[in-house]
Amino acid sequence: xxxxxxxxxxxxxxxxxxxxxxxxxxxxxxxxxxxxxxxxxxxxxxxxxxxxxxxxxxxxxxxxxxxxxxxxxxxxxxxxxxxxxxxxxxxxxxxxxxxxxxxxxxxxxxxxxxxxxxxxxxxxxxxxxxxxxxxxxxxxxxxxxxxxxxxxxxxxxxxxxxxxxxxxxxxxxxxxxxxxxxxxxxxxxxxxxxxxxxxxxxxxxxxxxxxxxxxxxxxxxxxxxxxxxxxxxxxxxxxxxxxxxxxxxxxxxxxxxxxxxxxxxxxxxxxxxxxxxxxxxxxxxxxxxxxxxxxxxxxxxxxxxxxxxxxxxxxxxxxxxxxxxxxxxxxxxxxxxxxxxxxxxxxxxxxxxxxxxxxxxxxxxxxxxxxxxxxxxxxxxxxxxxxxxxxxxxxxxxxxxxxxxxxxxxxxxxxxxxxxxxxxxxxxxxxxxxxxxxxxxxxxxxxxxxxxxxxxxxxxxxxxxxxxxxxxxxxxxxxxxxxxxxxxxxxxxxxxxxxxxxxxxxxxxxxxxxxxxxxxxxxxxxxxxxxxxxxxxxxxxxxxxxxxxxxxxxxxxxxxxxxxxxxxxxxxxxxxxxxxxxxxxxxxxxxxxxxxxxxxxxxxxxxxxxxxxxxxxxxxxxxxxxxxxxxxxxxxxxxxxxxxxxxxxxxxxxxxxxxx
Amino acid sequence: xxxxxxxxxxxxxxxxxxxxxxxxxxxxxxxxxxxxxxxxxxxxxxxxxxxxxxxxxxxxxxxxxxxxxxxxxxxxxxxxxxxxxxxxxxxxxxxxxxxxxxxxxxxxxxxxxxxxxxxxxxxxxxxxxxxxxxxxxxxxxxxxxxxxxxxxxxxxxxxxxxxxxxxxxxxxxxxxxxxxxxxxxxxxxxxxxxxxxxxxxxxxxxxxxxxxxxxxxxxxxxxxxxxxxxxxxxxxxxxxxxxxxxx
Numbered sequence: 005x006x007x008x009x010x011x012x013x014x015x016x017x018x019x020x021x022x023x024x025x026x027x028x029x030x031x032x033x034x035x036x037x038x039x040x041x042x043x044x045x046x047x048x049x050x051x052x053x054x055x056x057x058x059x060x061x062x063x064x065x066x067x068x069x070x071x072x073x074x075x076x077x078x079x080x081x082x083x084x085x086x087x088x089x090x091x092x093x094x095x096x097x098x099x100x101x102x103x104x105x106x107x108x109x110x111x112x113x114x115x116x117x118x119x120x121x122x123x124x125x126x127x128x129x130x131x132x133x134x135x136x137x138x139x140x141x142x143x144x145x146x147x148x149x150x151x152x153x154x155x156x157x158x159x160x161x162x163x164x165x166x167x168x169x170x171x172x173x174x175x176x177x178x179x180x181x182x183x184x185x186x187x188x189x190x191x192x193x194x195x196x197x198x199x200x201x202x203x204x205x206x207x208x209x210x211x212x213x214x215x216x217x218x219x220x221x222x223x224x225x226x227x228x229x230x231x232x233x234x235x236x237x238x239x240x241x242x243x244x245x246x247x248x249x250x251x252x253x254x255x256x257x258x259x260x261x262x263x264x265x266x267x268x269x270x271x272x273x274x275x276x277x278x279x280x281x282x283x284x285x286x287x288x289x290x291x292x293x294x295x296x297x298x299x300x301x302x303x304x305x306x307x308x309x310x311x312x313x314x315x316x317x318x319x320x321x322x323x324x325x326x327x328x329x330x331x332x333x334x335x336x337x338x339x340x341x342x343x344x345x346x347x348x349x350x351x352x353x354x355x356x357x358x359x360x361x362x363x364x365x366x367x368x369x370x371x372x373x374x375x376x377x378x379x380x381x382x383x384x385x386x387x388x389x390x391x392x393x394x395x396x397x398x399x400x401x402x403x404x405x406x407x408x409x410x411x412x413x414x415x416x417x418x419x420x421x422x423x424x425x426x427x428x429x430x431x432x433x434x435x436x437x438x439x440x441x442x443x444x445x446x447x448x449x450x451x452x453x454x455x456x457x458x459x460x461x462x463x464x465x466x467x468x469x470x471x472x473x474x475x476x477x478x479x480x481x482x483x484x485x486x487x488x489x490x491x492x493x494x495x496x497x498x499x500x501x502x503x504x505x506x507x508x509x510x511x512x513x514x515x516x517x518x519x520x521x522x523x524x525x526x527x528x529x530x531x532x533x534x535x536x537x538x539x540x541x542x543x544x545x546x547x548x549x550x551x552x553x554x555x556x557x558x559x560x561x562x563x564x565x566x567x568x569x570x571x572x573x574x575x576x577x578x579x580x581x582x583x584x585x586x587x588x589x590x591x592x593x594x595x596x597x598x599x600x601x602x603x604x605x606x607x608x609x610x611x612x613x614x615x616x617x618x619x620x621x622x623x624x625x626x627x628x629x630x631x632x633x634x635x636x637x638x639x640x641x642x643x644x645x646x647x648x649x650x651x652x653x654x655x656x657x658x659x660x661x662x663x664x
Numbered sequence: 665x666x667x668x669x670x671x672x673x674x675x676x677x678x679x680x681x682x683x684x685x686x687x688x689x690x691x692x693x694x695x696x697x698x699x700x701x702x703x704x705x706x707x708x709x710x711x712x713x714x715x716x717x718x719x720x721x722x723x724x725x726x727x728x729x730x731x732x733x734x735x736x737x738x739x740x741x742x743x744x745x746x747x748x749x750x751x752x753x754x755x756x757x758x759x760x761x762x763x764x765x766x767x768x769x770x771x772x773x774x775x776x777x778x779x780x781x782x783x784x785x786x787x788x789x790x791x792x793x794x795x796x797x798x799x800x801x802x803x804x805x806x807x808x809x810x811x812x813x814x815x816x817x818x819x820x821x822x823x824x825x826x827x828x829x830x831x832x833x834x835x836x837x838x839x840x841x842x843x844x845x846x847x848x849x850x851x852x853x854x855x856x857x858x859x860x861x862x863x864x865x866x867x868x869x870x871x872x873x874x875x876x877x878x879x880x881x882x883x884x885x886x887x888x889x890x891x892x893x894x895x896x897x898x899x900x901x902x903x904x905x906x907x908x909x910x911x
Contacts, residue, residue: 082729083719087722089721089727092724145853150820156807189792193792193794196788254724256723257723258721291692293699293702405748406748408750471797519709522706565712565713
């Protein structure tokens with residue numbers, strides 16, 4: 005029997021050094037900050053840093069580097085930096101403040117994050133994340149972020165999935181919004197101060213690499229169509245995740261992989277692309293017209309109980325008519341210790357399992373009912389409707405608006421949806437990619453969440469990277485600058501510009517028959533079916549073939565109307581979908597090569613007797629960092645080269661995860 | 665359901681615009697308003713006609729990117745952003761007019777897309793608390809009484825969509841301005857810059873060409889986040905106090 009993976013990739017040299025300093029884990033960050041070279045304040049203004057993306061990771065980095073006196077150029081495709089998709093994060097942000105005196109500590113946050121990530125994250129980076137978490141809360145409070153408070157005026161906390169302490173700070177169901185507005189205001193302050201130059205409605209379409217170093221970007225002004233070259237001494241990608249490769253996800257419509265994918269094509273390794281998070285509490289798909297899925301914050305699992313009918317014949321009934329004894333609170337039954345607060349990957353997979361058994365509720369989508377109940381009636385009885393409303397009213401309202409059902413009267417229906425991508429560009433301890441001078445922060449990098457991210461940790465990571473980590477590590481690189489001047493006569497610059505211009509020209513002249521959206525939708529179907537919540541070797545192999553076919557057709561047959569020299573949303577989408585069509589293949593190859601289950605990556609061939617994810621630490625305790633190969637021709641990718649970074653667990657013992 | 669749409673089309677900032685009529689068929693009540701426009705755009709693309717440009721991003725009512733005048737109402741008949749407006753609000757045979765935000769400080773970029781850069785510049789003028797990264801004291805070193813925390817939060821819910829401006833006959837941005845002044849002014853951290861902030865932000869507001877407030881209340885009525893009109897009272901209060909202090 006030939007192996008289905010044969011010929012799809014080749015093995016390259018392992019990654020030996022992640023640049024973390026030696027020594028005890030709680031001294032490494034202090035050590036690194038001390039060893040990293042300093043840049044004299046008067047020299048900082050001679051150094052330019054480009055930051056792509058203005059979410060938590062980008063806006064915080066922009067503000068902080070601006071305050072330090074560097075020249076920052078900040079880019080976002082939205083009309084204002086305040087709109088980046090971090091804004092949609094609902095539940096909260098973790099920090100090891102131990103304000104509840106419930107046994108929390110930096111070490112416990114570190115431990116929970118490594119365990120939650122199913123032992124596929126890098127210890128050194130995760131420890132640092134936990135270490136700086138408390139400073140984030142201080143910084144945000146000082147900026148005026150209106151976190152929830154207790155009557156005594158102190159900050160309130162709540163608990164989140166996968167942990168047994170209350171360390172989540174929140175601002176009702178709008179924590180991401182409030183944190184982002186804080187970072188945005190700090191960024192705007194620097195724009196006013198002249199240290200940051202803002203380029204809204206601009207999209208990075210290519211990375212400029214000169215003499216092996218990242219030296220700038222090619223961007224398109226989305227209003228005028230002008231193709232611009234921006235030069236810098238270092239480039240930071242804070243451009244978010246790639247969940248939209250699935251078309252339907254909780255990401256914003258514009259969230260895309262283009263910035264990181266173009267950097268990958270220029271030599272930046274892509275880490276663990278198959279680690280995608282399917283969030284358990286989203287509003288189920290209603291029909292073919294659907295353009296996105298909406299998350300219901302995981303915080304709802306603190307008070308809501310998840311169930312499906314025990315009997316298949318009850319699934320069509322009004323849930324209020326189903327007596328208590330005929331309900332299966334399956335998470336509480338299977339995981340008595342954590343109950344409804346198990347990590348996201350587990351909650352999602354169990355929802356899929358009960359629906360596969362035919363016990364799902366709500367409308368039939370495809371061949372099955374795809375939904376489970378999230379029921380608050382017990383909480384209404386325990387703390388009263390008013391108290392529930394104080395915590396979740398905006399979420400209840402949103403649910404009602406979208407579905408037409410009132411969760412105060414009937415239980416919510418939820419189903420898992422693609423939400424977050426743990427994979428991203430590979431970075432070392434300094435958050436530097438394999439291209440010198442190219443740094444990657446937030447969801448765009450791969451570094452902290454392993455194979456599954458815990459709730460309220462994305463906001464923590466974005467702000468940790470942007471406020472505290474990157475500003476300290478990037479100076480070590482910038483200390484060698486300013487780097488020699490380059491301009492449009494530099495061959496690499498000319499070539500990058502030409503590439504962008506050719507691509508735009510191609511899309512506008514191919515004059516095919518199918519819309520960009522129709523390709524995106526079809527790609528999403530392929531990814532969800534073959535590389536979704538459960539993956540098999542055969543399914544992935546089929547998926548790869550289908551993606552290749554679709555990609556070839558896209559380049560021949562897409563229809564983009566209008567011109568370059570105007571706001572042209574089809575043209576913007578065409579570039580993004582083109583890159584998703586390449587990324588999708590890499591995700592499937594990564595998923596196919598990893599013949600184990602871990603976190604959000606569930607291979608049907610690798611499960612325990614009771615259906616839990618079964619890791620194979622002897623074979624797969626490594627980060628898969630993929631190198632792009634190929635001629636560079638659009639739409640064509642070669643067999644990628646796999647570089648393994650072995651995950652060494654010096655401080656935490658590798659265990660099979662248990663939440664029972 | 666079947667609907668008649670009259671949609672504002674304008675090729676560019678300096679081009680002449682007009683309302684163009686489109687018919688849409690078989691619209692599901694479960695669709696959002698923007699998904700209905702997606703369906704229309706797919707059809708236009710198939711017919712070789714350029715799709716209608718409109719802004720949207722998160723499509724869950726929080727990023728503030730979307731915003732349309734729907735039959736004369738900012739964000740349409742529901743108290744929600746345009747992306748959260750669902751077609752079950754309409755009935756078969758309805759005629760719906762769709763226009764961009766109408767306000768001089770928000771020039772049209774194309775079709776239904778406007779430039780709201782003026783809001784960013786108002787924030788630049790003073791809509792922040794000056795604290796450099798790393799300089800913050802311990803979070804529990806200042807307490808915030810519940811009533812201040814609640815009011816600050818309520819004002820901080822503003823998503824900067826611009827519906828308040830679009831709804832105001834004077835194209836005033838006082839609700840946007842008042843929300844930020846209230847958010848930061850309610851908190852102990854916001855006190856040191858409180859009086860300078862209100863003056864600087866108001867000056868920028870006027871410079872951008874936004875009009876004055878006549879207390880009509882259209883802004884608060886149109887606001888998808890329910891920012892109360894009394895933030896404008898707070899704004900006026902702070903402004904008087906700032907002037908008394910010689911700002």
